[in-house]
Amino acid sequence: MTLLELEGLKVRYGRIEAIHDMSITVEKGEVVSLIGANGAGKTTTMRTISGLLTPSAGTIRFDGEDITKLAAHKRVSLGISQAPEGRGVFPGMTVAENLDMGTFGRKDRSGIAADLERVFTLFPRLKERRTQVGGTMSGGEQQMLAIGRSLMSSPRLLLLDEPSMGLAPQFIRQIFTIIAEIAKQGTTILLVEQNANQALARSDRAYVLETGTITKTGPGRELMADPAIKEAYLGVA
Structure with a gap:
C-alpha cells in the first residue's frame, strides 16, 4: 500500500526550476533510495516532502491524504520525520535534551518512554552519553543523535538525508546497519545518499535523480548491476 506519493512535482x-515533473512512490514498509550527484535536487526533494519548501506544481500525498499545502509541523504530527543533511543537532543541549526535542507535540508518556528505550537500544552510545x-x-x-531524535516523533515515514556524509568508514557501516534494523522494525524509509553502494544494497527500490529529473528506477540490487549506474555512481567502469 502506498504511503507517500509525489505526482508531477515541480x-x-x-x-x-530545481525539480522537474517528479513522480515517485514509497510503499509502506519499504526502504526507497534517491541517488544522484551533488546538485541533482535530492535535498530539495526531501525538504519539499517535509514541508520546508512549497512546490510550484504537483501533489504530495501521504497515506492517501493531500498534504501539498500542509504546514511542516502538521506533517510531523501525521508521521513524517526528517534527519536533515548536516545532522542539525542542537549543539548546546545534552543528548537527552536533543532527544526530548523530537517529542514536541506528543503527550503519550508511555509511548515516549518506549521510543526512548528503542533509541537507546539502537544507539547504546547515546545512552552512555545522555548527559x-x-x-x-x-x-x-x-x-x-540526529536519527534518534527523528525516531522520537514515532514516525511512519523516516526521511534520511545524507546520513553518511563526512563520516569515517567504520561509522558509515554502523549507521547503515542501524538503518537496516530500523526498517526491519517496520519504519518506512526514504533515503537520500551519495554512497550509492550502501544505499542500493539496502533498498527495496531506488530512483536516480539527474538535474531535477528522475531518469531511472528499479530494485536496488538491480540498479547495482546496471552498467551505467556502476560507472556513474559506484566507481566501476
Whole structure:
C-alpha cells in the first residue's frame, strides 16, 4: 500500500526550476533510495516532502491524504520525520535534551518512554552519553543523535538525508546497519545518499535523480548491476 506519493512535482528557487515533473512512490514498509550527484535536487526533494519548501506544481500525498499545502509541523504530527543533511543537532543541549526535542507535540508518556528505550537500544552510545552536550560529540555520534531524535516523533515515514556524509568508514557501516534494523522494525524509509553502494544494497527500490529529473528506477540490487549506474555512481567502469 502506498504511503507517500509525489505526482508531477515541480519546485523552483526564483526563476530556476530545481525539480522537474517528479513522480515517485514509497510503499509502506519499504526502504526507497534517491541517488544522484551533488546538485541533482535530492535535498530539495526531501525538504519539499517535509514541508520546508512549497512546490510550484504537483501533489504530495501521504497515506492517501493531500498534504501539498500542509504546514511542516502538521506533517510531523501525521508521521513524517526528517534527519536533515548536516545532522542539525542542537549543539548546546545534552543528548537527552536533543532527544526530548523530537517529542514536541506528543503527550503519550508511555509511548515516549518506549521510543526512548528503542533509541537507546539502537544507539547504546547515546545512552552512555545522555548527559553530554551534543556539540562536543564526534560527527558519527551526532548522526546517531540526529536519527534518534527523528525516531522520537514515532514516525511512519523516516526521511534520511545524507546520513553518511563526512563520516569515517567504520561509522558509515554502523549507521547503515542501524538503518537496516530500523526498517526491519517496520519504519518506512526514504533515503537520500551519495554512497550509492550502501544505499542500493539496502533498498527495496531506488530512483536516480539527474538535474531535477528522475531518469531511472528499479530494485536496488538491480540498479547495482546496471552498467551505467556502476560507472556513474559506484566507481566501476
